Amino acid sequence: MYTFGFEKLEVWIKSRFLTKKIYVITRDFPETEKFGIIPQLRRTMISVCSNIAEGASRFSKKDQKHFYNMAFSSLMETLNQLILSNDLEYISNDDLALIRKDIHVISLMLNNLSKSTD
Numbered sequence: 001m002y003t004f005g006f007e008k009l010e011v012w013i014k015s016r017f018l019t020k021k022i023y024v025i026t027r028d029f030p031e032t033e034k035f036g037i038i039p040q041l042r043r044t045m046i047s048v049c050s051n052i053a054e055g056a057s058r059f060s061k062k063d064q065k066h067f068y069n070m071a072f073s074s075l076m077e078t079l080n081q082l083i084l085s086n087d088l089e090y091i092s093n094d095d096l097a098l099i100r101k102d103i104h105v106i107s108l109m110l111n112n113l114s115k116s117t118d
Contacts, residue, residue, distance in 0.1 A: 006056035011109035047074035065117040
């Protein structure tokens with residue numbers, strides 16, 4: 001089976017695994033968040049992976065950089081929602097700390113990927 005370029009990017013792979021973690025963690029959120037923070041948090045993390053894939057598919061460096069920057073912005077939105085989830089006691093301090101490490105690594109990788117398009 002053919003592997004597309006974005007599938008080989010370590011940052012996409014790490015984002016994909018973090019997306020799965022977000023889905024697993026949000027399963028334990030209260031039912032009252034079914035239409036609130038749960039889908040929003042899942043969408044922002046999906047956006048990270050999707051923008052990396054789309055950026056890697058673009059031919060111009062300017063377009064690539066745009067999508068990598070969008071991925072970074074979505075990653076920061078994800079972090080914001082996780083902090084709020086922690087404030088609301090939907091996730092523990094330990095879970096937040098572990099996910100923050102993943103987010104930090106991915107953010108550094110996205111910054112490097114964006115710089116590579118200069």
